[in-house]
Amino acid sequence: MTSTPGAVDMPEDGELKTPDRLRRRASRLLSHMSAKSDRLVTEGLARVDAHRWHYAVLASLEEYGPGSQATLSRRTGIYRSDMVGVLNELAGRGLVERAPDPGDRRRNVITITAQGRRLLRRLDKILDDLHDELLAPLLPAERDQFVRLLTRLLDHHTHQARPAP
Amino acid sequence: MTSTPGAVDMPEDGELKTPDRLRRRASRLLSHMSAKSDRLVTEGLARVDAHRWHYAVLASLEEYGPGSQATLSRRTGIYRSDMVGVLNELAGRGLVERAPDPGDRRRNVITITAQGRRLLRRLDKILDDLHDELLAPLLPAERDQFVRLLTRLLDHHTHQARPAP
DNA sequence: CCGTTGCGTTAGTCGAACTAACGATGTACA
DNA sequence: TGTACATCGTTAGTTCGACTAACGCAACGG
Numbered sequence: 001m002t003s004t005p006g007a008v009d010m011p012e013d014g015e016l017k018t019p020d021r022l023r024r025r026a027s028r029l030l031s032h033m034s035a036k037s038d039r040l041v042t043e044g045l046a047r048v049d050a051h052r053w054h055y056a057v058l059a060s061l062e063e064y065g066p067g068s069q070a071t072l073s074r075r076t077g078i079y080r081s082d083m084v085g086v087l088n089e090l091a092g093r094g095l096v097e098r099a100p101d102p103g104d105r106r107r108n109v110i111t112i113t114a115q116g117r118r119l120l121r122r123l124d125k126i127l128d129d130l131h132d133e134l135l136a137p138l139l140p141a142e143r144d145q146f147v148r149l150l151t152r153l154l155d156h157h158t159h160q161a162r163p164a165p
Numbered sequence: 166m167t168s169t170p171g172a173v174d175m176p177e178d179g180e181l182k183t184p185d186r187l188r189r190r191a192s193r194l195l196s197h198m199s200a201k202s203d204r205l206v207t208e209g210l211a212r213v214d215a216h217r218w219h220y221a222v223l224a225s226l227e228e229y230g231p232g233s234q235a236t237l238s239r240r241t242g243i244y245r246s247d248m249v250g251v252l253n254e255l256a257g258r259g260l261v262e263r264a265p266d267p268g269d270r271r272r273n274v275i276t277i278t279a280q281g282r283r284l285l286r287r288l289d290k291i292l293d294d295l296h297d298e299l300l301a302p303l304l305p306a307e308r309d310q311f312v313r314l315l316t317r318l319l320d321h322h323t324h325q326a327r328p329a330p
Numbered sequence: 331c332c333g334t335t336g337c338g339t340t341a342g343t344c345g346a347a348c349t350a351a352c353g354a355t356g357t358a359c360a
Numbered sequence: 361t362g363t364a365c366a367t368c369g370t371t372a373g374t375t376c377g378a379c380t381a382a383c384g385c386a387a388c389g390g
Contacts, residue, residue, distance in 0.1 A: 020226050021289070021343060022241070026296055027202045028309075029315040032242075033201030035347085036322050037192045059187050070337060076187070079379065106337040106386045124186070131191055137321040138314065143191075146314045149307060150178070150194040156302040157201050183382060200378085235368060244348065271355045271368040 036132055050123060053078055054088045058095065061112035068107040069078040086125045095119055202299055209295045215288060217252045218243055223260065225284040226277035233272040260284055 022028055045051060049165035056076040061067070064075065069087060073080040089111060090096040095116035112120075135143045187193055189307070209217060221241040227242065234252060238245040252275060255261040260281035266272035277285075300308045 032198040034195040120222045
């Protein structure tokens with residue numbers, strides 16, 4: 001029975017405050033921080049007309065050398081359906097080169113160009129700055145630990161529960 | 166045998182391994198862990214025919230009492246456009262009640278029902294279990310610290326950079 | 331030789347976040 | 361008092377990223 005007086009007065013606090021049980025849930029924290037981080041990075045890269053994907057592919061190419069599109073897909077986690085478009089863009093800007101693999105004609109071999117490397121350095125710098133902003137409230141040691149904890153979590157889940165690639 | 170000198174040989178490592186600079190980026194770690202966590206929670210709740218949103222609204226109602234749809238929107242972060250549908254579902258199942266506010270005829274006052282509270286407890290239990298799975302590789306103390314770090318990050322970004330409500 | 335597997339590609343689904351606009355109502359104040 | 365402006369619930373629609381389905385082609389294995 002809500003006929004008691006004051007049924008409909010909401011405490012001014014309750015207007016803005018998010019419930020504690022909600023705020024503490026790691027899943028919610030993760031999802032919100034990830035959203036924030038995504039926006040930050042996406043906007044930061046958009047300012048130089050780049051995409052998360054571009055960075056991932058270029059970094060993968062520089063670190064492990066040329067590879068087929070499928071290989072890049074697996075390394076970066078970008079679906080091979082989407083990889084096509086990403087590589088079209090990168091190739092269109094002269095950041096990578098796409099050539100048929102002489103040894104296996106199903107494959108394209110993707111190679112990073114000098115220009116690609118140059119952009120990669122620039123993006124690396126930009127991302128460093130963005131991460132400074134992202135992790136601003138944490139001390140250096142805390143940032144390290146944060147990254148370590150996240151890494152352990154992710155490793156656990158990617159190595160253990162590999163669903164069905 | 167690749168007859169061309171070294172042109173197309175990719176080190177077997179490079180097939181699977183994600184570049185280090187990529188793997189260490191907090192933004193990437195966050196985004197992947199968040200995806201994992203989202204899947205886990207979404208699937209877990211789907212098993213009892215519930216949604217993340219349902220939980221958020223019910224928790225908010227129990228913790229801060231009844232409120233208008235707009236209020237719930239602000240508390241939970243669910244857009245008020247989407248709130249309509251969520252409340253339709255909740256009301257359809259008798260988990261909340263929607264009544265016109267006698268004091269302000271623009272508003273509906275949303276109240277949680279006894280049944281709603283019962284479901285909330287059940288969902289709380291389910292989420293606890295899912296979080297155990299999510300944070301499995303971390304020791305209790307580490308889980309706490311992880312949550313603390315995340316909380317500080319999120320607080321920083323939500324209180325400082327409030328874009329345009 | 332043939333069934334299976336991997337490749338690049340096109341097209342399209344799905345769900346979540348978000349915007350735009352609306353009618354009805356409430357508030358502030360000249 | 362009137363009138364400009366803000367807020368509420370709601371409908372509709374956009375955007376974008378993750379993901380599926382299916383294809384034609386080439387390579388591999390028995």
